[in-house]
Amino acid sequence: MVYGPAALAVRVGVEDKGRMTTEDKNALATPASKRYRLNDTAVASRPLEPALYLVATPIGNLGDITIRALETLAGADVLACEDTRVTRVLLDRYGIENRPYAYHEHNADEAGARLLAALEAGKSVALVSDAGTPLVSDPGYRLGQLAIEAGHRVVPIPGASAPLAALVGSGLPNDAFLFAGFLPTKDKAKRDRLRELAKVPATLIFFESPHRIGDTLAAAADELGVERLASVCRELTKAFEEFRRGPLGDLAQDYAEKTVKGEIVLVIGPPAPDAAPDAADVDRLLTELATTLPTAKAATEAAKLTGLPRKDLYQRLLELKGTA
Numbered sequence: 001m002v003y004g005p006a007a008l009a010v011r012v013g014v015e016d017k018g019r020m021t022t023e024d025k026n027a028l029a030t031p032a033s034k035r036y037r038l039n040d041t042a043v044a045s046r047p048l049e050p051a052l053y054l055v056a057t058p059i060g061n062l063g064d065i066t067i068r069a070l071e072t073l074a075g076a077d078v079l080a081c082e083d084t085r086v087t088r089v090l091l092d093r094y095g096i097e098n099r100p101y102a103y104h105e106h107n108a109d110e111a112g113a114r115l116l117a118a119l120e121a122g123k124s125v126a127l128v129s130d131a132g133t134p135l136v137s138d139p140g141y142r143l144g145q146l147a148i149e150a151g152h153r154v155v156p157i158p159g160a161s162a163p164l165a166a167l168v169g170s171g172l173p174n175d176a177f178l179f180a181g182f183l184p185t186k187d188k189a190k191r192d193r194l195r196e197l198a199k200v201p202a203t204l205i206f207f208e209s210p211h212r213i214g215d216t217l218a219a220a221a222d223e224l225g226v227e228r229l230a231s232v233c234r235e236l237t238k239a240f241e242e243f244r245r246g247p248l249g250d251l252a253q254d255y256a257e258k259t260v261k262g263e264i265v266l267v268i269g270p271p272a273p274d275a276a277p278d279a280a281d282v283d284r285l286l287t288e289l290a291t292t293l294p295t296a297k298a299a300t301e302a303a304k305l306t307g308l309p310r311k312d313l314y315q316r317l318l319e320l321k322g323t324a
Contacts, residue, residue: 034074034075034098035074035095035096035097036070036071036073036074036094036095036096037094037095037096038070038094042095043070043071045070045071045072045074045075046071046075047075048072048075048076048077048124049124049153050119050122050123050124050152050153051119051124051125051152051153051154051155052115052119052125052127052143052144052147052152052153052154052155053072053076053124053125053126053127053155053157054127054133054134054140054144054154054155054156054157055069055072055073055126055127055128055134055157055159056069056128056132056133056134056156056157056158056159056160056161057069057087057090057128057129057130057131057132057159057160058090058131058159058160058237059131059132059160059161059162059165059236059237060131060235060236060237060238060241061237061238062089062090062093064159064160064237065090065094065159065160066157066158066159068157069157069159070094070096072126072157073090073091073094073096073098073126073128074094074096074098075098075124076098076124076125076126077118077123077124077125078101078115078118078123078124078125078126079098079099079100079101079125079126079128080100080101080102080103080111080115080125080126080127080128080143081100081101081102081103081127081128081129081130082102082103082104082128082129082130083102083104083130084100084101084102086130086131087100087128087130088100100128101114103115103127103140103143108142108143112142112143112146115127115143116143116146116147116150116152119147119150119152120150127140127143127144131160131162132160132161132162133156133158133159133160133161160237162207162236162263162265163179163205163265165233165236165237165265166205166231166233166236166265166267167203167205167267169231169233169236169243170203170231170233170243170245170267171231171243171245172203172229172230172231172267172268172269172270173203173269173270174203176201176202176203176270177202177203177204177205178197178200178202178203178204178205179205180193180197180204180205180206181206181207182206182207182208183206183208183216185212187215187219190215190216190219191219191222191223194219194220194223194224195223198223198224198271199271200270200271201270201271202270203267203268203269203270204267204268204270205265205266205267205268206265206266206267206268207264207265207266208264208265208266209264210234210260210261210262210263210264211260213232213255213260213264213266214252214255214256214257214258214260216266217230217232217248217251217252217255217266218252218256220248220252220266220268221248221249221251221252224248224268224271225248225271226247226248226249226250226252227247227248227249228247228248228268228269228271228272229245229246229247229248229268229269230245230246230247230248230251230266230267230268230269231243231244231245231266231267232244232245232251232255232264232266233264233265233266233267234260234262234263234264235262235263236263236265238262240262248268274307276308277306277308282302282306282308282313282316283316283320285302285305285306286298286299286302286313286316286317286320287320289301289302290317290320290321295314295317295318295321296314298317299313299314299317302317
C-alpha cells in the first residue's frame with residue numbers, strides 16, 4: 001500500500017502508541033532513512049519509480065522547499081549533490097537521513113558513471129545543486145543529457161529559482177526574458193557578448209560575482225546605454241536581501257568603488273523600441289531608391305530598411321511620383 005504525506009504524518013516522540021492510527025504505525029515502521037520531518041511531525045516518503053529526479057533546493061531561505069522535493073530527497077535510492085556539506089544542512093533541517101554522494105565538475109566522469117549504473121539497475125536517483133535548480137549553470141546538465149541519451153526517465157521537481165526570483169523582484173518587464181548565465185570575465189569578451197545581446201527584445205538576466213559587478217555594470221552602461229533600466233538583486237531570500245534599481249549609468253556609478261558581498265543576479269530591461277523614422281527621411285529614401293529600382297521593388301527595399309508596411313510605402317512613392 002502507498003501512503004501519502006497526510007496519511008503518514010505522525011507526531012515525533014509520541015509515547016502512547018495505543019492511541020495511534022494504523023497509518024501512524026505504518027509511518028513509524030518506515031525506515032528512518034525514508035522519512036522527512038515538518039516541524040514536529042515525521043512523514044514517510046512515498047516510493048519512487050526508477051528515474052533521475054532533478055530537485056530544486058532553496059536559494060537561501062531553507063523554508064523555500066516543496067513537499068514533493070522533501071519526499072524525493074528522503075525517498076530516493078541514491079542522492080547526489082554538488083557539496084555534501086551544503087546539502088547536509090538542508091537534510092538535517094528536515095530530518096532526512098538519506099546519505100548524499102558528491103557529484104560535481106571535478107568528479108563528473110567517475111561519479112556520473114556510478115549514477116548511470118544505478119539508473120540501469122532500476123534505482124531512483126535524486127540530483128540537487130547547492131542552491132536552486134540543477135542543470136542551470138551547473139554540471140548536472142551533463143548528467144541529464146547522458147541519462148536521456150541512455151533512455152532513462154528524467155523528472156524535474158521544480159522549486160526555487162534565482163533568475164525568476166530576481167526577475168519578479170526587479171520591477172522590469174517579464175513578458176519576455178532571456179537567462180544568459182555568467183558573462184565572460186575578460187573585458188573584451190564581456191563587451192562583445194553584451195553587444196550581441198543589445199538588441200534582444202527581452203529582459204536580460206545574468207549571474208555575476210560580487211567582485212565583478214562594478215566592472216560589469218560599467219561595461220553594460222557603455223554597450224547597452226546609460227539610460228537602460230536595470231536591477232542589481234543581491235542575497236535573494238536571505239536576511240540581507242537587496243534590490244538596487246535604476247538606469248545602468250547610475251548603477252555603474254554606485255558600484256564603481258563599492259565593496260559588495262553575497263550572491264548577485266543582474267537584471268537588465270529590454271531595449272527601448274526604435275522610434276518611427278521621420279516622414280521626410282522616408283520620402284528621401286523612397287526617392288533615392290526609385291532612381292535605380294522599379295516602384296514595387298523600391299517600396300519592398302524601403303520596407304526592409306524602415307520596418308514600415310510595404311503597402312503604405314508603395315502608395316507614398318506613387319504620390320511622390322504624382323501617379324497616385
